[in-house]
Amino acid sequence: MKEDALKEQLIQLKEKINKIKSIFDPQGKQKRLEEIKKQLEDSANWENYKLLQSLKREENIIKQQLNRVDELDEEVNLLFELADILEEDASIKDEFLDNLSQLKKKIEKAEIDTFLSGKHDDSNAIVTIHSGAGGTEACDWVGMLFRMYSMWCDKNGYKIEIMDIQPGDEAGYKSITFLVSGEMAYGYLKTEHGVHRLVRISPFDANKRRHTSFASVSVLPEINDEDDEIDIDPSELKIDTFRASGAGGQHVNKTDSAIRITHLPTGIVVTCQNERSQHKNKAFALKILKSRLFELKQQEKKKEMEKLEGDKKKIEWGSQIRSYVLHPYKMVKDHRTNLEKKDMATLAVLDGQIDDFIAEALKITNKEREDG
Secondary structure, eight states: OOHHHHHHHHHHHHHHHHHHHHHHOHHHHHHHHHHHHHHHHOGGGTTOHHHHHHHHHHHHHHHHHHHHHHHHHHHHHHHHHHHHHHTTOGGGHHHHHHHHHHHHHHHHHHHHHTTOOSTTTTSOEEEEEEEOTTTHHHHHHHHHHHHHHHHHHHHTTOEEEEEEEEEOSSSSEEEEEEEEESTTHHHHHGGGOEEEEEEEEOTTOTTOOEEEEEEEEEEEEOOOTTOTTOOOOGGGEEEEEEOOOSSOSTTSOOSTTEEEEEETTTTEEEEEOSSSOHHHHHHHHHHHHHHHHHHHHHHHSHHHHHHHTOOOOOSSTTOEEEEEEOSSSOEEEETTTOOEEETHHHHHHHTTOOHHHHHHHHHHHHHHHHHO
16 A cells, blocks of 8 residues: 555544544533532532532543543554655554554544433443243343343443342343443443344254244433432332342342332332342332333433334334344344344354444434434
8 A cells, every 4th residue: 555545544534533523522521621620629519429429420431532532633643653754664564554453443433432412321321131032042042132241341341230130930031130330331332222133043942943032122321319300209109128039049139128119100110139238229229210210201202212212112023123143044133224243253242242233323323313
């Protein structure tokens, strides 16, 4: 590749970075940091732990975003310098091309980040996976999906806390709910909301027949206590304690500390039984309830519902957003974007490599927003 062609690529990358910066608005972000600093220094707020925690979290996210934009600028400028050296010294070409490739990936990631402009995109995510049609197979599929998301979180620096588990009778889970904490967790994972379909030779079938299983993935933003959108009246809650269910063993909760909360006006019921502490189970259950009430509120606003949740679908044939086929061939196909992964890449997806699916779904959502 000729040096002038490489410089042309750098010019195009520089233009992309400038576009990202214009969307990201570093000056506006700096202004917001100054506002946060004043709030943190205001002694009137020092007793409000939840507000301080929320402000510190927002401050950290903005600082990370500003650093990311600065790094892109620094790296592209360095490559311009290397391109000048390359004209005289061809020995650095491999190093130059490697740095160029890495920069392209970072810019692509930054472009995806610009799509995350929703009010709750920077929130933590509450993810629930429910088994659908398929019995034991479907429960095992829930376990496989949980493993996939756990590995994705691990690769991307997100923290997982299990909030509730309903074990399957023979394998996997009837349902599992977990909190994903980290930068833009909801913004990314909201694209996973929907029905996921698995086709494989059943490990539970002695005749080795092919089975189709379904599981639904629900993704909600964690709603903070200071969020004035959701107000829960304690008098409207029915709170019950019970002993956690499970197959037994040292990790099963053996005290009546599991919590069931019923929101009387809406009939929404949430449970949490993973922790031995009744207080922590109650706190987790209230988090889930707030997010469920938020979801209900968005359903009442149809346009907002389409942006934040997508259509509710029955957990069965024909309603899936993505299919994972392991027999008679290997392929993962997203039915919204038509993106496919085949052969060994299929197994990589189940090992948590779902970034391409998330990116494509965000691109389509952004395009629909721009067109609509």
